[in-house]
Structure formats: C-alpha cells, structure tokens
Amino acid sequence: MGYNAFGLQESDDADLPxxxxxxxxxxxxxxxxxxxxxxxxxxxxxxxxSRSKCGTARRPNKTQPIWDEQAEADFESTSGQVAVWSMSLGRADDVITLADSGGAW
Structure with missing residues (x-):
C-alpha cells in the first residue's frame, strides 16, 4: 500500500462530500x-x-485475536460496488462488488 495507507470507497464517488x-x-x-x-x-x-474481514479469526491457541487492533464500521454504498484506493497509486482498476445495487453493510 502506497505511503502506508489505503481506503475503500463507493465506486460511484462523484457525490461524496x-x-x-x-x-x-x-x-x-x-x-x-x-x-x-x-x-x-x-x-x-x-x-x-492490513486486512478487512467478515467473521472472526483466532490464533492457534484460540484465545487471542490475530490482529493487534480491530475495528468495525458501517458502510453505505449507492452502487453496490467499492473501489480500493492507495495514496501512491490512486484508484485500483478493479472494483469489489458487494451487491447488484446499493445498500448498507
């Protein structure tokens, strides 16, 4: 990831504030x-x-999470598609399809 930072953003980003x-x-x-x-x-x-995930993951001893830090956030998409961005490369060519239309995740 360029400059140690990345983002996931609504693919149809023209109206994002x-x-x-x-x-x-x-x-x-x-x-x-x-x-x-x-x-x-x-x-x-x-x-x-960094990773984004659904569900849970555990170390082999099953008592400690794999990640040192975890967070959750709601995400709303108007198109159902998400673009990956990095600081140095900008927007990736491929998108992640969450659904055929918008919704909340």
Missing part, C-alpha cells in the same frame, strides 16, 4: 466518512499490511 484521500487520519486504525473508510497499512515482517 469527502473524496479519498481528503481528511485521511494516520493516527486512527479505521476512520470513516460517508461512502468511505480508510486505514493506515501497518506491516510487520510476518504479517501482511
């Missing part, structure tokens, strides 16, 4: 704006930078 990367907060693990959430990508030698 705060486009990526405006108001990016490097000090917050997960920050949100309408139609977007962002996170600093922090890496260690053995773990990938």
């Amino acid at each position: 705060v486009p990526f990367p405006d108001d990016f907060d490097y000090d917050t693990f997960l920050s949100t704006h309408p139609g977007r959430w962002t996170s600093p990508a922090v890496a260690t030698p053995t773990l990938p930078p």
Whole structure:
C-alpha cells in the first residue's frame, strides 16, 4: 500500500462530500466518512499490511485475536460496488462488488 495507507470507497464517488484521500487520519486504525473508510497499512515482517474481514479469526491457541487492533464500521454504498484506493497509486482498476445495487453493510 502506497505511503502506508489505503481506503475503500463507493465506486460511484462523484457525490461524496469527502473524496479519498481528503481528511485521511494516520493516527486512527479505521476512520470513516460517508461512502468511505480508510486505514493506515501497518506491516510487520510476518504479517501482511492490513486486512478487512467478515467473521472472526483466532490464533492457534484460540484465545487471542490475530490482529493487534480491530475495528468495525458501517458502510453505505449507492452502487453496490467499492473501489480500493492507495495514496501512491490512486484508484485500483478493479472494483469489489458487494451487491447488484446499493445498500448498507
């Protein structure tokens, strides 16, 4: 991830009040704006930078979460498609399809 930061943003972003990367907060693990959430990508030698997930994941001893920090946030999409952004590369060509139309997740 470019400059240790990335975001997921509504693919149809023309009407978003705060486009990526405006108001990016490097000090917050997960920050949100309408139609977007962002996170600093922090890496260690053995773990990938950051992950988004559904459900739960546990270490082999099943007592500690895998991640040092976790957060949840609501996300609303008008199109049902999400674009991935990074600070250095901008918007990725591919999108993530959440649904055939908009909704809340």
